[in-house]
Amino acid sequence: MKKVDNKKPIFFFAGICLIALYLIYVTLSVTYAGIDVKKTEDDQWKITAVDQIGWAEKRKVEPDDIVLEVNHQPPEFYSSIKKYGVIGKLDQLKVLRDGEVLEYKVQEPLNYNTLLYHTVIPFLVFTVLFVLSVYIYYKKNNEKLSLYLIALLLAVGLGYLSAGASARTDYIGRFMNGFSLLCVPVLFLHFYYQYFARYNIKLIQGRLLLFLYIINLTTVLLDTISMFVFIGGVYSIIRNLQLMLFSLEMLLGLFLLLYYYFRFRKTIHKPIFQNTIFSIIISFFPFIFLTVLPSTIFGVELLPPSVTAAFLIFLPIFFFYLVMTNRIFDIDFINSRLRYYSLVSLLLTTIIVGLFVFFVNLTWIQWARLMIIIYVSMVVFFYLEEKLNLRPLLFRDKFNFQMSIDRFAKDLSKIVKREELDLRLVEEIRDVLPVNSVSLLTYRKKDGFVKLENGDYEFPIQLIKSFLHYKQAELKTSDSFFVDQGICYVISERQESIRLLWIDQKINYTPFNQDEQRWLKTLSHYTSMVYENFLLIEGVTEELKQSMHQQQDTPAWMLRLLFNLSEKERSRLASDLHDSALQEQLVWYRKIDEFIEDKSFPVHYTPHLEQIREGLLGVVQQIRETCTLLRPPFLKETGVVEALTYLIHRHQGREQFEITFTSSHFTANLGDDQSLTIYRIVQELINNASKHSKASKVTLDLKSEGELVILNYEDDGVGFQNDPANQSSKSMGLAGIKQRVNSMQGSMEMFSSGDGVEIAILLRADLRMKNFFEVM
Numbered sequence: 001m002k003k004v005d006n007k008k009p010i011f012f013f014a015g016i017c018l019i020a021l022y023l024i025y026v027t028l029s030v031t032y033a034g035i036d037v038k039k040t041e042d043d044q045w046k047i048t049a050v051d052q053i054g055w056a057e058k059r060k061v062e063p064d065d066i067v068l069e070v071n072h073q074p075p076e077f078y079s080s081i082k083k084y085g086v087i088g089k090l091d092q093l094k095v096l097r098d099g100e101v102l103e104y105k106v107q108e109p110l111n112y113n114t115l116l117y118h119t120v121i122p123f124l125v126f127t128v129l130f131v132l133s134v135y136i137y138y139k140k141n142n143e144k145l146s147l148y149l150i151a152l153l154l155a156v157g158l159g160y161l162s163a164g165a166s167a168r169t170d171y172i173g174r175f176m177n178g179f180s181l182l183c184v185p186v187l188f189l190h191f192y193y194q195y196f197a198r199y200n201i202k203l204i205q206g207r208l209l210l211f212l213y214i215i216n217l218t219t220v221l222l223d224t225i226s227m228f229v230f231i232g233g234v235y236s237i238i239r240n241l242q243l244m245l246f247s248l249e250m251l252l253g254l255f256l257l258l259y260y261y262f263r264f265r266k267t268i269h270k271p272i273f274q275n276t277i278f279s280i281i282i283s284f285f286p287f288i289f290l291t292v293l294p295s296t297i298f299g300v301e302l303l304p305p306s307v308t309a310a311f312l313i314f315l316p317i318f319f320f321y322l323v324m325t326n327r328i329f330d331i332d333f334i335n336s337r338l339r340y341y342s343l344v345s346l347l348l349t350t351i352i353v354g355l356f357v358f359f360v361n362l363t364w365i366q367w368a369r370l371m372i373i374i375y376v377s378m379v380v381f382f383y384l385e386e387k388l389n390l391r392p393l394l395f396r397d398k399f400n401f402q403m404s405i406d407r408f409a410k411d412l413s414k415i416v417k418r419e420e421l422d423l424r425l426v427e428e429i430r431d432v433l434p435v436n437s438v439s440l441l442t443y444r445k446k447d448g449f450v451k452l453e454n455g456d457y458e459f460p461i462q463l464i465k466s467f468l469h470y471k472q473a474e475l476k477t478s479d480s481f482f483v484d485q486g487i488c489y490v491i492s493e494r495q496e497s498i499r500l501l502w503i504d505q506k507i508n509y510t511p512f513n514q515d516e517q518r519w520l521k522t523l524s525h526y527t528s529m530v531y532e533n534f535l536l537i538e539g540v541t542e543e544l545k546q547s548m549h550q551q552q553d554t555p556a557w558m559l560r561l562l563f564n565l566s567e568k569e570r571s572r573l574a575s576d577l578h579d580s581a582l583q584e585q586l587v588w589y590r591k592i593d594e595f596i597e598d599k600s601f602p603v604h605y606t607p608h609l610e611q612i613r614e615g616l617l618g619v620v621q622q623i624r625e626t627c628t629l630l631r632p633p634f635l636k637e638t639g640v641v642e643a644l645t646y647l648i649h650r651h652q653g654r655e656q657f658e659i660t661f662t663s664s665h666f667t668a669n670l671g672d673d674q675s676l677t678i679y680r681i682v683q684e685l686i687n688n689a690s691k692h693s694k695a696s697k698v699t700l701d702l703k704s705e706g707e708l709v710i711l712n713y714e715d716d717g718v719g720f721q722n723d724p725a726n727q728s729s730k731s732m733g734l735a736g737i738k739q740r741v742n743s744m745q746g747s748m749e750m751f752s753s754g755d756g757v758e759i760a761i762l763l764r765a766d767l768r769m770k771n772f773f774e775v776m
Helices: 008-029 079-084 112-140 144-167 171-197 206-228 234-263 270-298 305-325 331-356 364-388 390-394 401-412 418-432 461-474 514-549 556-597 603-630 640-652 672-693 728-743
Strands: 035-039 045-050 066-070 092-097 100-105 438-444 450-455 480-483 486-493 497-503 658-662 697-705 708-715 747-753 756-764
Touching (some): 008 112, 008 171, 112 305, 144 305, 171 206, 171 234, 206 234, 234 270, 270 305, 401 418, 418 438, 418 450, 438 461, 461 497, 480 514, 497 514, 640 658, 672 697, 672 728, 672 756, 728 747
Parallel strands (some): 658 697
Antiparallel strands (some): 035 045, 045 066, 066 092, 092 100, 438 450, 438 497, 480 486, 697 708
């Protein structure tokens, strides 16, 4: 863990803990009455609302009761009634109902509901957010973004925890609740302002952000003043202003995210906007649709705000995950799963509640709450069941199909023959499933002949032949069909035959269940892939045998494979020479140079050292020359024309003949293999001219015409006779050139007289060769 020398964070977090402890103390020691009152026209204080989780609901205090006394004093002199229109700290209450005076005394300040919703749940939420804040600070305290996230986490935690103390009209609780409430939206905006600044996206103007800070802090200041300076009706105005600012600023954040989502939906930034919008919906949907809207429209809350407000924790936790891991959720996958689970859960909830109707008599609000609880529980259960994979932990399968697939896949890497593959497949099925027989069959399409390749002899040959006779055109690899209580899988489908896996019925006569069928299909699919590779290798081998037997030219793909192997070996050798031998020579060259420069070294050794130094310099140049020949410099980076220009310039300085190279009509875009082929051909042509032509002038012209690349060579040398076999070394050079041309499926024409040689080479510029092998 990173050690922090500064003690200020310790005092800061300690102060937050002290505030939290004070707020908890208030909720435990002060009775929450849960009574809203309003002054009537005849100067009486009438109860307008009773909170269902408060003390008044438990003692059957009802709306429309007239308050006569609060804590043994008239209601008009009670401070919380005058300022806030609620009854705060309560010890005694006297009310008038239907002409009867009722007096209540608080015996215990707590009840189960207030303990749960005002203390336990808020404390748990605050604890989680506080621990996350401390963790972030000690892991990433050098990042400005992390500090904004810590402030947001603590604002949400304190805002939730202070709600209970605020409801009891405690001054510190009221201040912390209002302050935290207005900090959350502006810190939310500021966090994303900093986050998207990394990607040069300006989510919101800095001046607007500063303006929001000023407005919110001014509102908090007015709220604080109103606690101590009573002005009739001001508090309700300020409280409504706080709620309005909170709502508008959160809507502003959502609007900005939606705007930039549509703006960047085709870029790499789309997922982060998706995740944020999703987290906002999850955080605020329960509070808005299960508490606020039902309360506004029907005058009743489906779920208490203390419960739905707990969902707000999802938003800061998402930010925590984003900052600490620098990753986001796979929102498309989550959405697809949630849609499916939501639909299934809705159907099951409807069925369950429909059954309850016949046995239980509830009010409509109780039915709504029951449906919400069942529905949400099912969605969460289905999601966690898949996420945690609970089924194998709770109920172990008799046959572990996943282990079987892993074992079979591992063994496939060791199999080199088709017969071994057949035997291994049959053994695996016999080991796992209790079946009567397993057979691997080949069905010949031409005459309907069925041949047993491996396994048991007991299989329904006539039924299989009859089915394939009519359905063979519709079958594809890995398809399955049922025949005579058993099941058949298509392993491979060729032009002349079909490879089949037949599994007879199980010994206990039960049908194949879905898990068993999925397992068999997976084994068949794996076998099919390996089988197809075997067929491909066999086809390649057969083609080579026929080529050698009929003394035909080597296939183009084989030539290309061999040249690729050769080039990779050349490249490896060039790297080894450059990194080892060349560097060693340079080290010794510098050491000898130091001896020569050393004045204390005997002078009579200097000529010998200079001679050795010149020899080393020659070796260095020769190694560099060899590396250049083995690996064309900058061919991929600059293109074939620049590489050929460099090659010809290097040869020009040491050859006895003049070399002219033109490429003004070359515009083709060649692949790496084609460029290297042309480079090697020109290299070999120049070497041949140097060794055999005795020419005074060599001309090379590279051009492209449509889809063709044309290389023309001409020299004024001695040429060669019509039978090139008489000149073996020269013939070997030309044969190598021809093989390179054939490897790219090109053509080569040669003409020679006593006055020189002309060679024309044609290649296709748009050729894309099929890779039969990946050469490593």
